[in-house]
Amino acid sequence: MTTVEHAARVTAEPNRAMITLVAMAATVMQVLDTTIANVALPHMQGSLGATQDQISWVLTSYIVVSAIATPLTGWVASRLGRTRAFVLATAGFTITSIFCGLATTLPQIVLFRILQGAMGAILVPMSQSILLDAYPRSETAKAMSIFSTGVMVGPILGPIVGGYLTEAFSWRWCFYINVPIGLFSIIGALIFIPETTRMPGRKLDWLGFAFLSLAIAGLQLVLDRGENKGWFQSGEILTETALMIFGLYMFIVHSATTAKPFIDMRLLRDRTFVSGVAIMALIFMVYLGALVLVPQMLQFQFNYPVFTAGLATSPRGIGMMFAILAAGRLHKLINPKILISFGMLANAMSLFLMSRWSMGVDMEDIVWTGVLQGIGMGFITVPVATLTFSTLSDELRNDGTAFFSLMRNLGGAVGVAIVSSRIVELTQIQHGYLSEYMTPFRRLNQHMIAEGPALRILNYSITQQAGMIAYINAFLLLSIMSVAMMPVVLLLRTGRSSSRTEHVVVGD
Secondary structure: OOHHHHHHHHHOOOOHHHHHHHHHHHHHHHHHOOOOOHHHHHHHHHHHOOOHHHHOHHHHHHHHHHHHHHHHHHHHHHHHOHHHHHHHHHHHHHHHHHHHHHOOOHHHHHHHHHHHHHHHOOHHHHHHHHHHHHOOHHHHHHHHHHHHHHHHHHHHHHHHHHHHHHHHOOOOHHHHOHHHHHHHHHHHHHHHOOOOOOOOOOOOOHHHHHHHHHHHHHHHHHHHHHHHHOHHHOHHHHHHHHHHHHHHHHHHHHHHHOOOOOOOOHHHHOHHHHHHHHHHHHHHHHHHHHHHHHHHHHHHOOOOOHHHHHHHHOHHHHHHHHHHHHHHHHOOOOOHHHHHHHHHHHHHHHHHHHOOOOOOOOHHHHHHHHHHHHHHHHHHHHHHHHHHOOOOOHHHHHHHHHHHHHHHHHHHHHHHHHHHHHHHHHHHHHHHHHHOOOOOOOHHHHHHHHOHHHHHHHHHHHHHHHHHHHHHHHHHHHHHHHHHOHHHHHHOOOHHHHHOOOOOOOOO
């Protein structure tokens, strides 16, 4: 069967809705697991007898392995066939989720989280590739609207679902919840998703993969552990940084000199693809940075319960879904660059409004700024994802989606590290500034400083105010970053995608 014949068959496929549902179920399951365990960490720490530093490996191990394994998507799909690889990865993710819930010691759950991350790494890029093939070229924006909804809303739902399951049942249900979703995806994939041609002769550049893995692992460990270890004052962080630089340098040199590098260099020759990947990485740097800050601020500064903090941030998902649907329809009527620029401005405005908050901020202000940010992100992700793959050839689809997912996740990791370190640093600096005015020589402070309990209350108040100033400055930094990245939009091309209406798939 030729590519055109296969395209015609898939385009007319009556099961497209089920293919979409199956692919998105797997995507939401994997993305949800990056944040669902966050709120359960204190409960897991007590249950497993771990320290705060040790329990963080439950998150770090999953993130690091997921980042390392993501670039393998194209090779795995070509060797096994995409549907077979999708089913095996989903089954592996589901089984390891069960073992995570059954774990009774810290080493056990870290091991199972490593395996879970390896299995789940290829689910998101493979689901994106499945959706791109299930819709004709003229409906790429629609496919990316659906995909973006799952990728963007998943991290928002994670703390809410995780908080509810932990409070109502146990932290173990944060992993058991994957079982019904995984079974649905497995059965649905076997029934509805057509298999692609296998290429068992495709070889993997193991040396390039090893160097890239070393660079990614070093970067992730630096970002995840740098704040707690004092960054470059720590020997561990210096070692991890050196390994990251060495791995990246060797990967670049090796890729430039080998005949068949791990990452197909043809991807990097496509200016639109590279520009789209850069924009998505940068915008996720801002988005995930803010997504981490808001619930953190609500819990630490305003003493919100975990579940309430999650609910307060959930309305941004409503704005995001509205914008994603609108962007999917407007994509053919308005230049995508305009939609992306509008989204960046809306995102920047929402973050600027957050930088105007104070300790007396109302819940209404928190909700509406979140909705505005969701609208901005919705108008960014759909056009960017659509344009990024509009000029990419058929054979590079699986490799392209893997590289796209990898850079998006790394961008988000960098953003979280930046804002987390800034919060700690600025809180200490502002605490020092505010404490300068609390001296025994000021008559107003004499009776407070003379009494122990009053002094502790005063110090708590200063810490709260210093923390709030730190959050305000972090929001302002993210707002500036959102505006500063706008010139990258000019590098995107929009002409070729509109003229190509044929569907691109991998033939049987």
